[in-house]
Amino acid sequence: MKEGLAQFNSVFSIDCVIFGFDGGELKILLIERNEEPFKDWWALPGNLVSEDQSLDQSASSILTSLTGLRDIYMEQYYAFGDPGRHPQGRVVTLAYYALIRLGGEKDLHPITTYAKRAVWWSVNDLPKLAFDHKKIFDKGLEKIKRRIKHQPIAFELLPEKFTLTQLQHVYELILGKKLDKRNFRKKMLSFGVLRELNEKQKGVSYRAATLYKFDRRKYAKLFGKEISF
Amino acid sequence: MKEGLAQFNSVFSIDCVIFGFDGGELKILLIERNEEPFKDWWALPGNLVSEDQSLDQSASSILTSLTGLRDIYMEQYYAFGDPGRHPQGRVVTLAYYALIRLGGEKDLHPITTYAKRAVWWSVNDLPKLAFDHKKIFDKGLEKIKRRIKHQPIAFELLPEKFTLTQLQHVYELILGKKLDKRNFRKKMLSFGVLRELNEKQKGVSYRAATLYKFDRRKYAKLFGKEISF
């Protein structure tokens, strides 16, 4: 992304698949590029890695600059480096997925110069993506599918207080299939990592559901025991 | 690993955790470095990636040059890139694990200039490793532990024809625990991916065991069904 790139031994970048859940759909955050190559295309947010940052820090700062949020759950999952994946030379990219709470859809400020704007897209209705970003997205989705079966990552997509039905929706969207309500609740509660609150959902025009919290302390105590979905 | 490394935007390399099974122990292949930094230390085999090779090709050629074998099972699993992990500058390394059949222990020819020799070490008795290679190894072992529960990778460590006891040993070594013989056999055979041969083990001073083959065709037909250990 610089003149004379080919003279460099190599260049590497980080690209992020940022998942969000808005109550109805599973979404990812895409930026519209404002720079060649792939000007005007939609792409995963990403950046070159600066000299002195660790990879995780670098991914983290992409996330923060884009969303304004800190301490986002994220995980590096693969390196993509086919020669030819970048038209201007050899760029190896390290892919991260991240999961965030979609609150007020508020402040997405692409402070970067290379993006016009950032928009949430439903994963079921993505536009054509720049570079090999489709491949990167596909692998990212596959990874969180596996991950959600063993790790409590669904909570990262939900507000602090959530209903069991919301939680079930997250599982259904990521796994791509319907789950049985009774079995889901029984199993989820059996893990003992949810704390029932004395509080109900508000603003719904039907019976309000009980709110729950994910209890990190209890989860930490289960260390070693695998959750299995 | 070159003068003036710092002037490069970045450098990346590939390091391989090469697992082998010799009938008794789980081993990995280490090289003794013949170059600074970490001259005379033991290290994972690795190399810088050349301009025109894909990452997999590059890993593959490391494996071939070291072992003389082709079509080795391998998988990229993580990128390590802490600034400071390499004393001479920023080097991001892409870690691969590989599984190979330890046959005659024959031809390990470290054709590279930077290694004096290559030796198989038991994973339970490793020397101090150069760079952050211990961390890379640990994560690699963790990955294959997960992987062996869902994918037929144990066969990659065994000769084409093997006994069920040998197969069980591989599982026990990787998972780090004893398994029940009857249950193991029942389950393994129930997957329907092993073909019993009309052939027995030879050269043992006790009752010879039946040999089996892994049947890739049958396995391919199970596509979608997950094996679960």
Add this chain to the structure above:
DNA sequence: GCAAAAGTGTTCCCGTTACACCCATGT
């Protein structure tokens, strides 16, 4: 009173586990 989602138990089945003895072979 109606629409919409919350909330709740039981049964059946199958895969997992635990467990011990005789068999075949080579020395």
Add this chain to the structure above:
DNA sequence: ACATGGGTGTAACGGGAACACTTTTGC
């Protein structure tokens, strides 16, 4: 004959899957 690992079955248990109706609330 003995030492060594090969090879086999069954019973009890527990988690997963299937399945439908009553309750609460807001409008």
